[in-house]
Amino acid sequence: MELIYLQTFKEVADRQSFTKAAEELGYAQSSVTTQIQKLEKEYGVKLFERYGKGLRLTKSGEELLKYAVQMLDLFQQSKEKLTKQGGGTLSIGTIDSLAAYFLPPVVHRLRHQYEDLSIRLQPDREDRIVSKVREGEYDMGLMLEHNPSDSSLKWIRIREEPLLLVAHPNHPLHVHPVIKLEHLADVEWIMTEDSCNYRIMLEKVLRARGVPLRIGLELGNPEAIK
Known part of the structure; x- marks a missing residue:
């Protein structure tokens, strides 16, 4: 289970709204809904119920919230402790061609600049990269995209990449x-x-x-x- 799901759960509980939680977290509302559904499936209970125009926690949701707050506090404490010691992990999702031909010199420079940083490069499909960045599994994604496919994420164009036609000399x-x-x-x-x-x-x-x-x-x- 991802801790990010518990963070999303806590935001929905605090704001009693999927929409307001999504705005606060910078997610699409559908992503918030999916994360809550995954939590409910994991525990086998309903966590929220409709109350007037809003939402409220069920009994099971109230119980989980107590544990979620404790787990998120412990996670934050561990981050603060380890940050002071340096290091950390940067998780990058990308496609095979960029992982093989574009990223190696970039990763080389990063490792020299941040010696304690652990870099995790994850080759993946474009649609999965977008989904995993949105859900927090990847810190960032690097891909070839003409038009941003998810407006809830921040997109930065690094450069234009030419497409070449390659053929045998006797073609x-x-x-x-x-x-x-x-x-x-x-x-x-x-x-x-x-x-x-x-x-x-x-x-x-x-x-x-x-x-x-x-x-x-x-x-x-x-x-x-x-």
């Missing part, structure tokens, strides 16, 4: 001095998995221009594709 496309979208019709692709953001962007562009996409091989790892 028929090499006869064209400039490759246009229509030249890609019925070309066989070696492609990333269907949840990959830059594949989704490419497919959207090809669809808009009526260019058919034929996938001969689908691989989830950039090194395997190379």
Whole structure:
């Protein structure tokens, strides 16, 4: 069970509202609802009930709140104690290609700047990265995203990344001095998995221009594709 769920539970109990708790925590209301549902499933009880226009704790909820306050206080005390001693862990969720090609020099600099910091790099799918950042499992996520998919999170654009077409030197496309979208019709692709953001962007562009996409091989790892 995540301590963050207990923090969310305490905020809902204090404010007697999922909406106000979500605003205070900076979450989407759906995320707050999901966390409370997970707690209820874990304990096998209902924690809140409707009371007029608001919410109130059930008997089980009142009992859990006592323990939640104690556990969160102990957690805060442990954080303060360990922070004074230095160290800590930075958890970063990212996709395989960025983990392999972009992040190593960044992690190297961080380790030199903060010698006691433990860095945990977690390769994951884009949709899971967003979800785990929202729920606090990752401290931050690094991914390729054209339009932010979750307005409840803070998004920072680091840079624009070009997409390149890579082919064998003897590929028929090499006869064209400039490759246009229509030249890609019925070309066989070696492609990333269907949840990959830059594949989704490419497919959207090809669809808009009526260019058919034929996938001969689908691989989830950039090194395997190379």
